[in-house]
Amino acid sequence: KNQVEQSPQSLIILEGKxxxxxxxxxxxxxxxxxxxxxxxxxxxxxxxxxxxxxxxKSNGRYTATLDADTKQSSLHITASQLSDxxxxxxxxxxxxxxxxxTFGGGTRLMVKP
Amino acid sequence: DSGVTQTPKHLITAxxxxxxxxxxxxxxxxxxxxxxxxxxxxxxxxxQYYNGEERAKGNILERFSAQQFPDLHSELNLSSLELGDSAxxxxxxxxxxxxxxxxxxxxxxxx
Numbered sequence: 001k002n003q004v005e006q007s008p009q010s011l012i013i014l015e016g017k018x019x020x021x022x023x024x025x026x027x028x029x030x031x032x033x034x035x036x037x038x039x040x041x042x043x044x045x046x047x048x049x050x051x052x053x054x055x056x057k058s059n060g061r062y063t064a065t066l067d068a069d070t071k072q073s074s075l076h077i078t079a080s081q082l083s084d085x086x087x088x089x090x091x092x093x094x095x096x097x098x099x100x101x102t103f104g105g106g107t108r109l110m111v112k113p
Numbered sequence: 114d115s116g117v118t119q120t121p122k123h124l125i126t127a128x129x130x131x132x133x134x135x136x137x138x139x140x141x142x143x144x145x146x147x148x149x150x151x152x153x154x155x156x157x158x159x160x161q162y163y164n165g166e167e168r169a170k171g172n173i174l175e176r177f178s179a180q181q182f183p184d185l186h187s188e189l190n191l192s193s194l195e196l197g198d199s200a201x202x203x204x205x206x207x208x209x210x211x212x213x214x215x216x217x218x219x220x221x222x223x224x
Contacts, residue, residue, distance in 0.1 A: 034213070043115065043203055043215035044156070054212070089155070100169055101146075105155040 002027040004092050004104035007042045012110045017080055023090030024071040031095035035075045036062050038087045038106070045077070047088075080111045117216035118155065121214050125222045131192040133204070134219045138185055140204030142214075144145040145187040147179055153177075162187055194223045 004025045013019050025033070032051045036044035048057045048064040050073070056065050061084075063076045077084055090104040116139030117165040124189035126132055139157060140147050162181035173179075175195075181187040199222050207213040 032216045036215075041201070041204075041218070041220065043117075043217045045115070046212060046214070049212065100161075101158065111197075 002029065002092070004090055004095060004102050006088075006090050006104040006107050009105070010108040010110070012066045012112060013080055015048075015080060016080055016113050018078045019080060019109065021075045021077075021088050021090075021109070022073070023104055025071050025073070025090070025092045025102070025104075027092040027094055027102050029095040030068065030071075031093040033064075033066055033073050034093070034101075035062070036089040036091060037072075038089055040086070044089055045105055049098045059061060075108075082111050082113060085109060087113045115207050115214045116141035117214055119219050120128045121219060122217065123220050123222075125224060126194060128196060128223055130173055130194050130223075131190065132194065132221065134189040134191070134202050134204075134221070136187045136189070136206075136216060137216055138184035138187070138204075139208070139211075142211065143185065143208035145185070146205045146207075147173075147187070147189050148203040148205065150203060151197075151209055152173060152200070154200075156203065159189070181182060181196030191221070196223050201221045218224075 007022045011029045020073040033048045038044040061078045066073045087106040089106045094100045118137040143164045146161045148156040159173040161169040179189045201218045203218045205215045
């Protein structure tokens with residue numbers, strides 16, 4: 001069964017600190033992995049997308065890594081800001097399945113001043 | 114603005130009623146996806162349409178149905194509504210060589 005699991009479920013950090021969110025997946029055959037940021041009550045917004053051959057990708061203060069062998073990904077946020085408070089969702093796409101996405105349950109991040 | 118437009122933004126209705134949610138995909142995208150997100154839950158895939166035809170079906174209840182019209186906009190119909198149907202309903206679209214983008218969602222409250 002295709003699954004995406006994220007940890008931790010929730011995280012509280014102080015403004016300015018770094019944090020790392022984890023994603024493990026069992027999706028096969030793998031096509032790509034995306035990280036989304038979802039503000040409360042809003043639609044998810046794409047942060048990064050990585051294919052099988054990519055093992056790191058950055059978008060500003062967000063850096064995603066991918067280890068396709070161990071089927072793990074991480075999202076590292078540096079110098080956190082209050083506006084980083086949101087849910088971060090790991091999404092894996094299944095190859096040859098019409099762009100079908102499997103969503104993780106998300107990590108709810110709260111950045112405190 | 115993601116380019117995906119969903120209407121209405123908010124909807125309050127009574128149990129047993131029927132509602133229609135509308136989605137206009139980003140210009141040029143042929144695929145439309147519908148997702149349900151209940152309170153504090155992850156997104157659950159409901160259904161996908163590609164150029165007017167149903168492409169994939171997820172955990173969509175029989176009380177729910179959808180369609181995609183020739184102009185590529187899509188509607189999600191929810192009938193015999195129950196309290197548990199209260200959720201955010203998101204539409205997303207994608208196209209050949211283009212990323213996957215979400216709309217802002219419709220918040221449905223069933224009372």
